[in-house]
Amino acid sequence: MEDEHILVDDLEEYLGPEALIATSGSYYGVFDGHDEKNAAQFVKEKLLNYIVSDVAFPIAVEEAVQHAYLETNAAFANACSLNNALSSGTTTITVLILAREIFVANVGDCRAVLCRRGKAIEMSRDHKPHVERSRIEALGGYIYDGYLNGYLSVARAFKNWHIEGLKGVNCPLIAEPEVRRACSHDLVDEALRRCSSDNLTVVTVCFQKSPPPRLFPRFMARRCMHFEKQL
Template identity: 55%
Template sequence: MVFDGHGGKHAADFACNHLPRFIVEDEDFPGEIERVVASEFLQTDTAFAEVCSLNSSLASGATALVALIIGRMLVVANSGDCRAVLCRRGKAIEMSRDHKPMCNRERRRIEACGGSVYDCYLNGQLHMARALGDWHMEGMKGPDGGPLSAEPELMTA
């Protein structure tokens, strides 16, 4: 697991201390691993929002990359711009993509959520389109969603 904090270390520390436990304690783990991992990224993000509402000095964000091996399957979940590469028989296989606001897929998702991309920055503030935390940033996240998403992109091999 890789957690890369921005605006402070608190979101990265929170995710490091909670996301693994949330995943393995989910009643559907490991049977529905992809659904579980995606769901627990969002649960971690919501739990961090609750902590930040009690202590605003913790406000920060983090990108996250999780790689799990279940039997003979590798599951990689990425939210942000961390990278995972699998080497199979001497050949590199990309297992994650950067979630930059200027990527076409991310830009369409951002604009559909009412956000904008200005000078390669989400709402002119953040150079990534997906991350945990950042609840303190105006117009990024809310109870009904927003242009900044914690939802990971999953790849399996």
């Protein structure tokens, strides 16, 4: 087995008071290693600390997670340059729960599924090479029999730095994660994506005695106009 996993039910207890976690939280991850388990172990040990120590945390959690994945990947590359025996790779999925919000981030083909009232909701998608063909080919990579550069079955992972063509800054294998937030923010994001020209308000009603924690805005949306020609 080249896989690793992490289960943190209480972030404050796990990280200690110096982490300044202002709300209850949990963290879970699966790390699917390949070519030995060094990468999986490294990411398991380092990723969470990079998330909570990022300047964007906890105000802009999605941004902090994005930064942390890339910083962990760079740190692993540096470790491999000092010790070539570490060279390996891993796909990763993490679930960060802060109060009533869930943040799922993944690179590769590990999967997260949310069970809501008995129904399964996909919280991640596989990063298969054919889905990202244009990006891969633009960076000099290729897909052979469904495999990236004829070797990996995924388009995103913490890197196999020992494989020719899959190392360096501008290579076709990336560690940039997709992050999904299970929350009413998705409605606002979708309206902005469609260039809504009106005010945007989403109200979430909680039918429990304990109210949800106060939420802070992640960004200020710029006003954009959408015009349609009527025929």
